[in-house]
Amino acid sequence: MEVLTADFSGFCFGVERAIEVVIKAAGEKERVVTCGPIIHNPQVVENLEKKGVAVINSPDEAESDMNVVIRSHGVEKGVRELLNGKAAEVIDATCPFVLKAQEQARELSVRCGSVVVLGEERHPEVKGIVSYAESECFVIAGAAEAENLPYRKSYGFLAQTTQNNEIFEKISAILRGKCEELTVANTICSATARRQKASAALAEQVEVMVVVGGKNSANTTRLYHLCKEICGRTYHIETPEELDKEIFRGVSKVGLTAGASTPKSFVCRVREYILEVSR
Numbered sequence: 001m002e003v004l005t006a007d008f009s010g011f012c013f014g015v016e017r018a019i020e021v022v023i024k025a026a027g028e029k030e031r032v033v034t035c036g037p038i039i040h041n042p043q044v045v046e047n048l049e050k051k052g053v054a055v056i057n058s059p060d061e062a063e064s065d066m067n068v069v070i071r072s073h074g075v076e077k078g079v080r081e082l083l084n085g086k087a088a089e090v091i092d093a094t095c096p097f098v099l100k101a102q103e104q105a106r107e108l109s110v111r112c113g114s115v116v117v118l119g120e121e122r123h124p125e126v127k128g129i130v131s132y133a134e135s136e137c138f139v140i141a142g143a144a145e146a147e148n149l150p151y152r153k154s155y156g157f158l159a160q161t162t163q164n165n166e167i168f169e170k171i172s173a174i175l176r177g178k179c180e181e182l183t184v185a186n187t188i189c190s191a192t193a194r195r196q197k198a199s200a201a202l203a204e205q206v207e208v209m210v211v212v213g214g215k216n217s218a219n220t221t222r223l224y225h226l227c228k229e230i231c232g233r234t235y236h237i238e239t240p241e242e243l244d245k246e247i248f249r250g251v252s253k254v255g256l257t258a259g260a261s262t263p264k265s266f267v268c269r270v271r272e273y274i275l276e277v278s279r
């Protein structure tokens with residue numbers, strides 16, 4: 001049996017960079033904490049804990065001797081301000097693409113007066129982006145919600161960085177009918193688009209597709225649904241032990257992909273596990 005791994009699987013640039021920032025800070029400073037888990041991957045968070053990096057779940061927990069790292073998908077403007085006032089140091093590991101989306105939200109809100117963000121309303125990255133809008137701001141999860149938006153003179157439109165380009169284009173077309181002037185800032189990160197494209201292409205060639213990553217990771221869940229639409233036998237797992245060997249009976253080609261919060265070494269472990277159980 002062959003196990004093929006999709007290109008661009010696993011850690012993206014922003015996550016890799018954030019983890020490097022934390023490890024470097026932990027080696028140089030006392031009491032390094034992250035504001036929320038650094039990524040949606042329990043194994044990575046556990047490893048960092050072993051290096052003495054704790055997690056605080058809200059800025060209220062910040063203390064004056066703490067060095068607080070802001071994770072790759074950023075924080076709300078108010079949270080950043082609170083941390084600046086409370087912690088010894090705020091170390092910003094927000095991904096530059098997320099910072100760009102926050103800045104676009106501010107710019108579009110000033111220019112258009114109304115902003116639409118495609119994304120998951122409760123996701124910290126989206127909350128962060130929305131907090132930078134200085135005017136009315138709608139968060140929509142898909143086309144149906146776009147159809148229900150009120151008519152406005154002008155809208156600015158952007159997205160959570162991990163959204164899908166096709167859906168973004170579809171909603172842009174809907175929004176053109178909802179205002180006189182639409183300004184679009186495609187803030188979808190190229191890492192996500194590349195991973196989705198490579199994973200979809202692989203899902204077409206295989207009989208079983210395995211998607212690795214946290215069940216609470218938005219980009220992994222999206223990757224799972226994308227692959228599932230193409231390959232009905234797609235499984236979303238966090239650890240290789242969740243895979244029943246029966247899945248691979250009679251199968252000659254398995255595809256493997258992983259969301260942005262999964263280390264590449266872990267993807268290799270899953271690959272080895274599949275090869276082992278299918279023997």
Ligand code: SF4
Nearest residue numbers: 012014095097161189
């Ligand atoms: S998915 Fe893209 S925007 Fe998000 S952290 Fe990774 S590189 Fe940055």
